[in-house]
Amino acid sequence: MSDETEKLEEAAEESKKKLGSPIVTDQKTLSSLWFDQRELNVRYLVSVEKIKKFYEGISAGKVMATKCAKCGEIYFPPQSYCSKCGSDSMDWIELSGTGELLTYTVINVKPQSFSHYPDYVVGIARMPQGVNVLAWIDGDTGKLKVGMKVRLEVKKRDPEGYLTYWIKPE
Amino acid sequence: MRRVGIIGASYTKFGERFDVNMQELAWEAFSDAIKEANIEKDAIDYFVLSNMGGWSSESLPAVIVSEGLGINPKGSVRVEAACASGSSAVKLAHDIVASGQANVVLALGIEKMRESPTKTVVEYIGRAGNFMWEFENFGLTFPGYYALYATAYMSKYSVKEEDLCEVAVKNHYYGSFNEKAQFRNKITVEKCMSSPYVAWPLKLYDCSPITDGAAAVLIASEDFIKEHKSETAWISGIGYATGTANLSKRDDFTGLEAAKRAALQAYARAGLDPEKPASQLDLAEVHDCFTIAEVMAYEDLGFAKKGEGIKLVKEKQTYKGGLIPVNLDGGLKAKGHPIGATGESMIAELYHQLLGKVKGERQTDIKKGRALAHNVGGTGHYAYVTVLSLEKGGVA
Numbered sequence: 010m011s012d013e014t015e016k017l018e019e020a021a022e023e024s025k026k027k028l029g030s031p032i033v034t035d036q037k038t039l040s041s042l043w044f045d046q047r048e049l050n051v052r053y054l055v056s057v058e059k060i061k062k063f064y065e066g067i068s069a070g071k072v073m074a075t076k077c078a079k080c081g082e083i084y085f086p087p088q089s090y091c092s093k094c095g096s097d098s099m100d101w102i103e104l105s106g107t108g109e110l111l112t113y114t115v116i117n118v119k120p121q122s123f124s125h126y127p128d129y130v131v132g133i134a135r136m137p138q139g140v141n142v143l144a145w146i147d148g149d150t151g152k153l154k155v156g157m158k159v160r161l162e163v164k165k166r167d168p169e170g171y172l173t174y175w176i177k178p179e
Numbered sequence: 180m181r182r183v184g185i186i187g188a189s190y191t192k193f194g195e196r197f198d199v200n201m202q203e204l205a206w207e208a209f210s211d212a213i214k215e216a217n218i219e220k221d222a223i224d225y226f227v228l229s230n231m232g233g234w235s236s237e238s239l240p241a242v243i244v245s246e247g248l249g250i251n252p253k254g255s256v257r258v259e260a261a262c263a264s265g266s267s268a269v270k271l272a273h274d275i276v277a278s279g280q281a282n283v284v285l286a287l288g289i290e291k292m293r294e295s296p297t298k299t300v301v302e303y304i305g306r307a308g309n310f311m312w313e314f315e316n317f318g319l320t321f322p323g324y325y326a327l328y329a330t331a332y333m334s335k336y337s338v339k340e341e342d343l344c345e346v347a348v349k350n351h352y353y354g355s356f357n358e359k360a361q362f363r364n365k366i367t368v369e370k371c372m373s374s375p376y377v378a379w380p381l382k383l384y385d386c387s388p389i390t391d392g393a394a395a396v397l398i399a400s401e402d403f404i405k406e407h408k409s410e411t412a413w414i415s416g417i418g419y420a421t422g423t424a425n426l427s428k429r430d431d432f433t434g435l436e437a438a439k440r441a442a443l444q445a446y447a448r449a450g451l452d453p454e455k456p457a458s459q460l461d462l463a464e465v466h467d468c469f470t471i472a473e474v475m476a477y478e479d480l481g482f483a484k485k486g487e488g489i490k491l492v493k494e495k496q497t498y499k500g501g502l503i504p505v506n507l508d509g510g511l512k513a514k515g516h517p518i519g520a521t522g523e524s525m526i527a528e529l530y531h532q533l534l535g536k537v538k539g540e541r542q543t544d545i546k547k548g549r550a551l552a553h554n555v556g557g558t559g560h561y562a563y564v565t566v567l568s569l570e571k572g573g574v575a
């Protein structure tokens with residue numbers, strides 16, 4: 010829960026005692042607001058069944074993409090079928106070697122579910138296989154430059170403690 | 180296909196609208212539009228609501244709003260094209276009328292974004308792209324996505340943060356004259372430069388705000404317009420395109436491919452020369468969700484050559500009296516950006532500008548009788564370009 014919501018909840022509890030209803034006042038506009046008594050938490054279950062090999066790759070320290078066996082199109086994020094030619098015969102290839110940093114940013118104002126992280130750097134790298142990868146950049150932010158050489162690295166993301174891929178300046 | 184025109188339009192005061200619920204907010208925009216069009220609401224055959232939602236409590240906003248407006252049992256639907264939802268509603272309404280299925284269709288956009296805390300709203304818009312591969316692991320935000328474009332653009336064309344701030348200065352200037360704008364304060368480059376980073380290199384004053392608001396556009400057939408002698412701006416061309424969900428799948432980060440395609444399509448349909456669109460238009464509304472977005476829009480629309488968009492701002496060519504005035508309502512930056520209502524609010528502004536109904540400093544001279552709205556959804560995920568004209572013509 011955000012600080013904003015916590016404060017509102019306190020005010021709503023006060024109001025329930027006094028008025029009987031959870032009515033809070035917006036301090037700027039002085040409008041009366043009903044503080045929702047129902048809270049919705051969502052956590053999705055997203056299927057990765059057909060791209061399981063990607064996570065096997067991550068487990069072995071590799072970032073894998075798929076390549077259409079028929080037309081040669083490469084997909085990252087990996088795809089189990091080819092949107093281009095319609096084939097569902099795909100090979101797995103590793104995205105490796107030296108890539109180029111196309112652009113980057115620092116996320117200063119964070120979404121609720123990322124608010125426990127310090128400011129993080131996100132970049133997009135073009136890999137020698139011809140596809141781009143978007144990921145956090147691990148390294149000295151002050152030294153980043155568009156066009157610099159980078160590679161991919163698999164590393165643990167804490168505090169969640171799961172493996173994911175990073176862009177690392179060379 | 181039949182000719183289609185706009186016969187009335189309005190948008191509410193934008194901002195933190197804690198004083199009204201969704202129905203009340205919709206009613207404000209609707210009642211003004213109906214009055215302007217001088218029609219009975221029974222004349223409306225169909226209703227298209229544009230809304231992104233998630234941050235607001237109602238799951239079925241179209242039926243909530245329809246009941247509140249008193250237009251049941253007419254048919255309705257809710258459409259979503261992220262920040263371009265409003266233009267997609269106008270396109271759908273246009274197509275329904277053009278096909279002969281209806282004589283009058285209401286396109287109304289609404290958003291109650293402030294029903295949720297700021298960080299939740301930041302999260303919802305951050306998820307608007309590819310959730311699994313760009314949000315779940317990397318926590319991208321809407322400013323973050325555009326910041327990726329800003330970094331690439333600034334690096335390639337040697338543009339400074341100060342230069343981008345000039346866009347905010349212009350849009351706040353015009354916003355100061357718009358009583359419906361969320362922000363009415365003029366700002367300076369210094370003020371913009373001293374604001375905190377939201378997603379480096381974009382600062383608070385590079386960004387459009389979180390906004391509540393509604394906007395309504397009434398769209399009618401030529402027959403209806405003739406019969407009612409309505410004050411009309413004709414829809415003479417609509418262009419549209421879709422960009423990749425994953426930002427990483429784009430080839431270039433200095434312009435929006437979908438917007439370029441949409442512009443060329445709209446020019447072809449409206450009969451405009453794509454080599455010099457600015458000289459054939461009296462004004463434009465462009466999607467300045469961030470300052471960098473307005474600069475890229477100039478180039479994607481062909482108002483400036485690649486890499487020269489920033490020059491238009493610096494030389495004040497997009498102020499009144501310049502090459503083409505842009506965002507005379509304050510733009511998303513100062514007027515506000517209630518996601519699902521932004522598109523209709525752009526069309527409403529152009530309708531009033533073309534008919535000379537905007538009061539005071541903001542009204543521009545109408546000589547060519549043509550205006551354009553450039554409305555981008557997400558980060559170039561959806562793009563709509565709509566050309567309005569005082570003359571009938573084009574094949575929208």
Ligand SMILES: [Zn+2]
Nearest residue numbers: 077080091094
């Ligand atoms: Zn293929």
